[in-house]
Amino acid sequence: MIDMMLFNLDTKTFSPDYFVADKTNWVEVTQTDIDKISESLTNGGDVWLENGKLHCSGKAPSESHVFNLQTKQFEISEEKRTAFLEQTQSRYIDNIDNRAEDIYKYWTRFESEYRERQTAATAFKAANYQGDVSRYITDFAHHAGIDNKTATDLILVQAAGLEKLQLELANQRMRKYELKAPDLTLEQMQAIYDDIIATMDKLLE
Numbered sequence: 001m002i003d004m005m006l007f008n009l010d011t012k013t014f015s016p017d018y019f020v021a022d023k024t025n026w027v028e029v030t031q032t033d034i035d036k037i038s039e040s041l042t043n044g045g046d047v048w049l050e051n052g053k054l055h056c057s058g059k060a061p062s063e064s065h066v067f068n069l070q071t072k073q074f075e076i077s078e079e080k081r082t083a084f085l086e087q088t089q090s091r092y093i094d095n096i097d098n099r100a101e102d103i104y105k106y107w108t109r110f111e112s113e114y115r116e117r118q119t120a121a122t123a124f125k126a127a128n129y130q131g132d133v134s135r136y137i138t139d140f141a142h143h144a145g146i147d148n149k150t151a152t153d154l155i156l157v158q159a160a161g162l163e164k165l166q167l168e169l170a171n172q173r174m175r176k177y178e179l180k181a182p183d184l185t186l187e188q189m190q191a192i193y194d195d196i197i198a199t200m201d202k203l204l205e
Helices: 031-042 078-107 111-126 135-144 148-180 186-204
Strands: 005-008 013-016 026-029 047-050 053-056 065-068 073-076
Touching: 005 031, 026 031, 031 047, 031 053, 073 078, 078 148, 078 186, 111 135, 111 148, 135 148, 148 186
Parallel strands: none
Antiparallel strands: 005 013, 005 026, 047 053, 065 073
């Protein structure tokens, strides 16, 4: 027969029931309870009894968080708050730069081809759509099933559109400096970061 396991909320220890004579401060726990308690206690959390039911906080969100038994929530300790905010700010700024870089790479993976096609289209339009036509235009027109003039205009529209997107992406990347505003809370910093990343992703779409 498997002995029942008990947990002491004061000492935060486990014990088989036959080792405990006075069970006043002990509660019976299952293996699932033991796993949850262990996860909480070894990762900066806590365990408490409320209305006769055992509750576990789970793992702390970061090493800077401590569990407040009064509020039953993880909170950033005051001595670590400044350092945590600085670390978060730096991480968010790096993430914004990296996301912008990934999008730029995606847009410009055929940049030399785009530039040659745009140059050819600009020259052909300047010649009033007359004279020799670059293969950058004729090949595009052939595969798109359109004439050279329409292809030229479409190439220039697409080029202008890409330039506009790149300009807006640059603008969003510069918004990272909003994260350096004084006295920002973690929630405010998160909101700014989320908005920048979401806007960047919309540009990619």
